[in-house]
Amino acid sequence: MIRRLSQARERGIPEATVARLPLYLRALNGMSERGLATVSSEDLAVAAGVNSAKLRKDLSHLGSYGTRGVGYDVEYLIYQISRELGLTQDWAIAIIGVGNLGRALANYGGFVSRGFRVAALLDADPAVVGDRIAGLNVEHIDELEAVIRRRGVSIVVLATPAAAAQQVADRVIAAGITSILNFAPVVLSVPEGVDIRKVDLSIELQILAFHEQRKTDRMTGGAAMAEEWPEAVDL
Amino acid sequence: MIRRLSQARERGIPEATVARLPLYLRALNGMSERGLATVSSEDLAVAAGVNSAKLRKDLSHLGSYGTRGVGYDVEYLIYQISRELGLTQDWAIAIIGVGNLGRALANYGGFVSRGFRVAALLDADPAVVGDRIAGLNVEHIDELEAVIRRRGVSIVVLATPAAAAQQVADRVIAAGITSILNFAPVVLSVPEGVDIRKVDLSIELQILAFHEQRKTDRMTGGAAMAEEWPEAVDL
DNA sequence: GCCACTTTGTGCATCGGTTCACAAAGGTAC
DNA sequence: GTACCTTTGTGAACCGATGCACAAAGTGGC
Incomplete structure (x- = not known):
């Protein structure tokens, strides 16, 4: 197997990356509609709400589609991500x-x-x-x-x-x-x-409730917890 | 700060754990309705679709609510998780x-x-x-x-x-x-x-599509890829 | 054609999370 | 009270993902 594509891409894009590709795609579509031809990892990262190093590493798993000093071609990247996600078919x-x-x-x-x-x-x-x-x-x-x-x-x-x-x-x-x-x-x-x-x-709401409770606990001092936990004061 | 509760619990249940607590809670509610009084980490883990070591570690972040050799009291654990998630309030x-x-x-x-x-x-x-x-x-x-x-x-x-x-x-x-x-x-x-x-x-669907494509690619041999990637045969 | 500038692609350290595997702790039988 | 059995709680190794920071690669000016 001498075949090694630019670096990655032979079976195996990290799951975390796959989950973000749709996000990038959406951001890119917005840029395409606004007529942008190229975009830097920094700008795309901001639009997708992630950090630019992560974005570059994610994209590098698909291949080497950027141009150093310039950025990524919007349409080309849309096509590549779409194809990778299987969206070129119906x-x-x-x-x-x-x-x-x-x-x-x-x-x-x-x-x-x-x-x-x-x-x-x-x-x-x-x-x-x-x-x-x-x-x-x-x-x-x-x-x-x-x-x-x-x-x-x-x-x-x-x-x-x-x-x-x-x-x-x-x-x-x-x-x-x-x-x-x-x-x-x-x-x-x-x-x-x-x-x-x-x-x-329901799970999403429960997760939010957990954090919301933490936030309000913190505001009210958090002292109430001790009352609820008489037996937990140990050692 | 001499106060150290059984092991964890002072600011900080891992995010991954929080996301699973609602799952455990749901499984426990089912068990409560079926009249079970206690449950082992193994049984609860199966019901929640996770591995039992993970379940135990998750629960250990809330405190030490199990009894060795026995398991967890269903009602008590329901109450503890509910309270932790903030579900005892409206x-x-x-x-x-x-x-x-x-x-x-x-x-x-x-x-x-x-x-x-x-x-x-x-x-x-x-x-x-x-x-x-x-x-x-x-x-x-x-x-x-x-x-x-x-x-x-x-x-x-x-x-x-x-x-x-x-x-x-x-x-x-x-x-x-x-x-x-x-x-x-x-x-x-x-x-x-x-x-x-x-x-x-839409993102969930795209992630599914990605994997579905991989699966069918694999079945059809995956050779089609080379055609789509003439310029990628490098070095 | 060379230099300065920009931006990618990635090696490396780090971190959070998962899993293994076992000692500690409790229950039960006799 | 002791010996055996079950199941928890957790130390430690491992694994994948993140983010830093920089060399490599390209552009544009002159």
């Missing part, structure tokens, strides 16, 4: 569970941005099956496997109630899906090779 | 932006779970101001400061269009809010001391 997604959240997701514009297309809506409730939402017919979950095959769905968004999520996930995976975005507040157990991303509103 | 949250997403969030049941209460809905669009959603009147954004004060809001959920988000965030922060959950696809710039959590559906 991804058909299915939303399962058409409650409040599923409905909102189906209608959410930013969802479809660049590369993604909601190709199917499914639900188990006969009362909503047949409804027309965001230009799509809601289909019955019994059709799951057929719909996935027919529409070429490769990413599934789970917006079912918590109680149904694991069961639906199992079926979806059995149907060959290996990428799931889960909104249901449960820990899904899935086989090796299946990627799950979780979005959990 | 948090009033305001949702700003009552589009598809804001509406879904307002109606989303899991949102209100334990400790959180949607106390206000605000929007800039006169067409929706006055609507009644999830038992609340939608108020005009001009009322922002008054509503925050009057209802004791301490956490704000931003569900506005991207273009408005920074401006609204600035106002919210000026009104004294220091905890924001942001659904708008923008990088908010905020002063020191303000906590932002970001939920970005």
Whole structure:
């Protein structure tokens, strides 16, 4: 294996980098719209809310696309990041569970941005099956496997109630899906090779509450803690 | 400073641990409902989808609440984690932006779970101001400061269009809010001391797409890459 | 064609987080 | 009270990610 691309890129962009690429892409799109031709790591980093050394290291994992003394070509970098993320192809997604959240997701514009297309809506409730939402017919979950095959769905968004999520996930995976975005507040157990991303509103709020509490504790002196912890004053 | 609580706990639970506490809490609540009195780190870890050593280390940051040879008392641990996260108090949250997403969030049941209460809905669009959603009147954004004060809001959920988000965030922060959950696809710039959590559906999808692409690349041999990279065959 | 200036790409030190593996601590049986 | 069993709590090695700081590489002026 003499083949070594400029430095990295043979299997393995750090996960942390992958998570930031969409951020860079968004910032770059804004710059492209404003007509900028090139951008320095410093400017792009500020726009994406990260530090410029980190940005350069992230980009270096894709290859060497900058020009020293100048910066990065905006359009070229957009193309490279898009391709790396797989956004040059069209991804058909299915939303399962058409409650409040599923409905909102189906209608959410930013969802479809660049590369993604909601190709199917499914639900188990006969009362909503047949409804027309965001230009799509809601289909019955019994059709799951057929719909996935027919529409070429490769990413599934789970917006079912918590109680149904694991069961639906199992079926979806059995149907060959290996990428799931889960909104249901449960820990899904899935086989090796299946990627799950979780979005959990309640957890996010709890994390905020933790920090908010710390902040207000600090303001009120923090002395109250001792009262709550008589037995913890040890040694 | 002779005061050293059992080991940790004086300013500083690792951020990664804080992010997992809600997970443990949820698993514990399930166990409590099923009537379990105690649970071992191993069982709880499985339920929360983490490794047991990590779970024990996480819990050790709160104090020493387990009993060797036995495990953890479910109810006691629920109480301790709840208190640590600040869920023993009631948090009033305001949702700003009552589009598809804001509406879904307002109606989303899991949102209100334990400790959180949607106390206000605000929007800039006169067409929706006055609507009644999830038992609340939608108020005009001009009322922002008054509503925050009057209802004791301490956490704000931003569900506005991207273009408005920074401006609204600035106002919210000026009104004294220091905890924001942001659904708008923008990088908010905020002063020191303000906590932002970001939920970005589009980014999650892009990360999934990246991995999905890798998986299918691998299946098709990955040879196609060379064609796309004529100039990258270097040295 | 050379010099001064800019900005990338990266080696290296550092840090936070994860995992292993085991000693310490408690329970139970006899 | 002792011996054995279980499970916690944590020291220490490891791993990935971050950020500094600088050499390398390019541009533009003259």
